[in-house]
Amino acid sequence: MKIEHLAIWVRDLEPMRIFYETYFLASSNDKYVNATKGFSSYFLTFPAGGARLEIMQMAGIPESKNNALAQFTGLIHFAISVGSEAAVDTLTNRLRADGYKVIGEPRRTGDGYYESIILDPEENRIEIMA
Incomplete structure (x- = not known):
């Protein structure tokens, strides 16, 4: 078994895609859009293989209440x-x-x-x- 991908909700899909492409040499699939759900995503693949990263955006996803500088469960x-x-x-x-x-x-x-x-x-x- 292996981890196939991890997914994160993002507020702004395009800048996040560009960030991972620019700094981590990720390549992206074509943007997936489900207009009915208002959902969009990209799968990012890294040059050495391994797990992919899915970045996803959809209206109504609440902001995280976790502090990025603190530790928390999850x-x-x-x-x-x-x-x-x-x-x-x-x-x-x-x-x-x-x-x-x-x-x-x-x-x-x-x-x-x-x-x-x-x-x-x-x-x-x-x-x-x-």
């Missing part, structure tokens, strides 16, 4: 491997320079990973890891 982050420690540092610095929040500086964790943590445009946590 899905808290997902990790994207960029292949090397140097790539973690480079991408983290690029995102910072482009105005995105870095909430965990690049570091070696107690369990041996090299990672940083950033917030995407809608404040979802992403671990960037080697």
Whole structure:
């Protein structure tokens, strides 16, 4: 078994698609639209394969009451491997320079990973890891 995809509700579909294409080299399928439900989505596929990310938008989805900087029960982050420690540092610095929040500086964790943590445009946590 494997995780096929994760899905997140987003407020603004197009900027989120562009973010993941720009910084994580994701490729997108054609936009899916269900006019009856007012639902739209994209599936984002990453170059090295693995699980895809579905970003979805629909009127009436309530805002999350979770604070992006605090921990809470439920899905808290997902990790994207960029292949090397140097790539973690480079991408983290690029995102910072482009105005995105870095909430965990690049570091070696107690369990041996090299990672940083950033917030995407809608404040979802992403671990960037080697």
